[in-house]
Amino acid sequence: MSIDSNDFREALQPQDALAIVITVLGVAIAIFLPDSIVKLIGGSIAVLGGIAFYTTLRARINDRVQIRKKRTTLPPPSFKTNVSTDPRTSAKRIRFDDFQETFHVNDESEDKGMAEETHPAAGSKPSPPLPSTFQATMHFDDVGNNDFDSHDSYTTDVDEGFTIVGTQPVSPVDARQEHRGKDQESRSRSTPVSRKRSVATLPSGTTSESQSNRGEKKRKKHGRKLQTNQDRTEESVSQKEKTRGGVKAGSDQAGARSGDPVPVGVGAEAPSRGQLQSAVRRQIRMVLDELSPDSDEESFGAEPRAEFVKLVNQVLKGIARSIDGRSILFFWMNLEKGHFIPEACVTRGDVKVRLGERIKLSNDLISQIARGGVPEIITDISPAAESELVPYYREKADTHSFVGVPVYFQAEVVGVLAVDSTEESGFDEGSVATLAEYTLLIGQLIRSYAEKFDLYLMRQSVEAFEQLHSSVTGGTRKPSEIATLLTEQSVTMFDSHFAAVLLYDKTKGEWHIASCHAVSREVQDHILSLLPDMHNSLASMAARRADEIYRPNVQNEMCIAPEEKIPDGGSFLALPLMASAKCYGSLALGHTSPGAWVARDIDLLRDLVRYVAMAIEVVNTNEALEEQLVFDEETGLYNTAFFMGGFDREIDRARDFKTPLSLALVRVETPQKFAPERKRELSHVSVLEVRNLLAKKLRPYDLLGRFSDNTFSVALVGRSDQEAYLWAERLRKEIAGHIIPFESRTLSVTVSAGVCNATDSSDKAHVINGARQALDKAAKDGGNTVVIY
Structure with missing residues (x-):
């Protein structure tokens, strides 16, 4: 373990002064006193004091966070960490107690937008910008042989890197670094414009053959032919060593030919304007194909949760290009119900994640981060404790280090963003800072998802009410x-x-x-x-x-x-x-x-x-x-209930006085040539006309009522079934020849009738059933006819 001077000074504590004084005193006795025995005692005291001091200091430094310094645009913030060792699993736990204060995770505090105005530090002299005709090149290289695999069918999106070439002003000093101080300014000015290959999540041994295979896979997906050239790739890598000189040369060439764009980091020959424009169009098209969904995929906005999962997967892919880990996961947390759900995952390992399953909160790392509300780093996970600490894999996955950051929404933990690795001590404070920035983005996605989901539920409820209303109204x-x-x-x-x-x-x-x-x-x-x-x-x-x-x-x-x-x-x-x-x-x-x-x-x-x-x-x-009503509202005739009561009385009368009685059911048959939306109005007009004709053909003591929507019931007192048949036949012919005015047109309708004798029957239901069967037979025969039961 390498220890620099800053770590040594920070590890010293006031109680170490006693050990230092004892050691110095022993050395002084051994040097200055003349007695050999006393010198031996003094030397022993010095050795023991030095050993005690070294042991204490080494143990203290081992418990401290060892930060691997990286050159980044924004340096990681200084956290207040609390280091402890789990007695059950022997894993070292690093808690970041000031996480909420550092990143302002409480989204209720303020909404100032995404833009942040920066100012140079006091006393610093801003560097002059480079000419606007420079070409800035950023390389998003391939992931490597172990491609990331998304469990939600987003595998190919990470298989191939891409390059963005654009004409834009470039400043060698990042504006956000200027206000950090003079010490940051001097280092920023010496930083070359050409971006180096990022080592985050990338294996070191990436061969041109694997790049070609992944390129072929991406070309099949997008339907275009791209050529890979190993010599051009090696030349591009070698040019990175000449970037600093290339910038200077580019400035000189820009002064000589202000109209021609000069690529940064290229020392030999600049491409022509036509070649450069073609490359810009090709590379921008490549970026758009990478970021846009496939044509056969479900479009955004169809369902809020599907859109949210898609966006979270894109965020996880961005993390995969920034942090060196095996799996990047997002978990939904439900502290009230006591479970969490792995929602999205991007991994480069051959592991099986329990996506979509409810996992109960216990003593695992995800549950502890959700309950505590602060990030944690686990530096060395023993194989015996892996299944207990990392429960989101279906089987042991050889996990040795872990980092997790809580996701806040409305001052509550609603999720956890986590990364694990097969290496020990694979994460540091920079990893926590990176994940924390992404948690703020996910928090805003959750806010948008919640608002869209509210609108989605409102739309569903409105559609449900409309469907209920349309189904209930307009019919019985x-x-x-x-x-x-x-x-x-x-x-x-x-x-x-x-x-x-x-x-x-x-x-x-x-x-x-x-x-x-x-x-x-x-x-x-x-x-x-x-x-x-x-x-x-x-x-x-x-x-x-x-x-x-x-x-x-x-x-x-x-x-x-x-x-x-x-x-x-x-x-x-x-x-x-x-x-x-x-x-x-x-x-x-x-x-x-x-x-x-x-x-x-x-x-x-x-x-x-x-x-x-x-x-x-x-x-x-x-x-x-x-x-309770007697008359039908539409026709003014007796309704069904009142007619049946009167018909009961007529059956009793006919049985007692030995007089004939018949029941006729008359159905109105409207034309079929009218449009469906006019059928209801046409049926209403036809029923009223037939009612008027029926009323003229009846005697005062006959009963007439409405049996159903387009059917009338007639009780013919003193008439047998044959006499009732002749009466119904005369009615049928008269109605068939009757002209009915309808708006600006005229029409005619027909009727069918079913007749049943009720003289010798004392069962009303039997008579009604017989008349209905006769009416159905008349309809089967083509209508416009009379049938006796």
């Missing part, structure tokens, strides 16, 4: 059909194992599962077969009390019925179908995972349930009103 739906719409929307918008609606069946006089949608047909059939326990189950409790019930972790509780097969440990939610005056049932949702829904999900579900409850209330109110 039963409460069970409305319940089916609710379960469909619930499983579509929210992740659920099943969604079921409990309603009261008036005909059976009991509560039942009116609708259910589940992840499988087996689960759906099982839920529909249950008979709800309306006294002890959670779903019935929500319906009886008109109160919400949410169990994030169900344990030994009855959700719907005693015979249910719902596993413990999952989530259950029951929302009452509460309208303005009555609770009509409840919506029950189940999930196999605990804490499956957050407050926002429950709010949206509550709004859907309220809308459905009001729709069911409207249907029930209309049914109650129709039961």
Whole structure:
């Protein structure tokens, strides 16, 4: 271990003065006192003091962070570190206690934009800029033989490096370095413009053959032919040694020919203007192809989470070009639910990451960083402790060092950005500073993702309400059909194992599962077969009390019925179908995972349930009103309920007085040549015209009512089925020849009739069924006819 003078001075502490004094005193006794025995004692004292001082100082220096100094545009900040050794794993832990103060991770403090104005340091003299015609060349070299492999189908994006060539002003002094001080200024002026090959995440032995293979892979992807030249690559590398001289030569050439661009670092011959423009176009096209998504990929903005994962993967690739590590990962943290999820990963090793899996918080490194809220570096991970400290691999991956930085959003830790390596002591304070800058970027991505996700949920909720509204309005739906719409929307918008609606069946006089949608047909059939326990189950409790019930972790509780097969440990939610005056049932949702829904999900579900409850209330109110009404609203005839009551009385009268009685069902058949949007209006006009003709053909004591939308029911008192047939046939011919005015046009309609004798029958249902069967046979025969049952 190399120790410089600064490390030695920083390692000294006041208590070391005693050891130094004892050593110096022993040396003085051994030198100046005449007695040989006393000299021997003094020498022994000096040796023991020196050994004690050396041992203490060496142990203290070993616990200090050894920083590998690198030349960077921005030097790493000075952290307050706390070094400790884990007694269980014997791994050295380095905590950065002042992380939040250094990087201002609390995004609630201020939003000043991305631009930062810089000023030169006091007393410093700014360097004159180089001529604007210089060509600045930045090389983003190949990753190497061990290409990074992204687990989310972004593999080829990192396989090939690229070069950017552009015409822009270049200053040898970075503006952000000027305000760092005079000592930084002098070093900045001597820095060449041409960028050297970055060693971050790049193996040292990169051959031209591997570069050619990766180039061929990229050329197949983008459909273009690029040539690789080993001699040109070697010449480019050799020119880096001449960069300093090249800049000077470039200045002289620029003064001689101010109109021609001169490439930096090229000493022999400058390319022509046409060649340079062609190279610029080719290289810029290459950069755009690298950064833009493939044509067959899903476009950005289609779904917020897919876009966020894509952008995070791009961030991880940027980290991979800056930090020498094996795997770069981003983890979602949920401290409330006690788990974290590996969301994205870029790796160059043959390892299997548990992407998308929920991993419980424990004593691993990710959990400790999330709980503590400060970065940590683990310098030497023993193989025995790897599975406990690094749980995001499916199997042991030979991990020896690790660095992790928390990601903050609204002053809370929501993620962890981590890098691991197969080398011991592979990371330093510079690694923490680099990751910290990227965590700020990820924090802004999370902010954007959260805002877009809110808009996405709002759009989903609006679409759900619009779909419910369009499905409920414009027709007569039963409460069970409305319940089916609710379960469909619930499983579509929210992740659920099943969604079921409990309603009261008036005909059976009991509560039942009116609708259910589940992840499988087996689960759906099982839920529909249950008979709800309306006294002890959670779903019935929500319906009886008109109160919400949410169990994030169900344990030994009855959700719907005693015979249910719902596993413990999952989530259950029951929302009452509460309208303005009555609770009509409840919506029950189940999930196999605990804490499956957050407050926002429950709010949206509550709004859907309220809308459905009001729709069911409207249907029930209309049914109650129709039961009390006598006349049909559209035609002014008796409605179905009142007609059936009168027909019952006529059947009894015909049986008692031995008089004939027949029932005729008359259906209006409208033309099919009109557009679908005009059918409803046409049907209304046709029904009213046929009603008028029917009323003229009846006697005062005959009964006429509306049986369905386009069907009339007629009770012909004192007429047998044959007489009723003749009456219906005359009616059919008259209606077929009747002209109906419709707007600026005229039309005619036809009718079909089914006749059934009711003289010898005392069963109303039998008579109605016979007349309906005769009417259906008339329709099968082509319509415009009369059939006797």
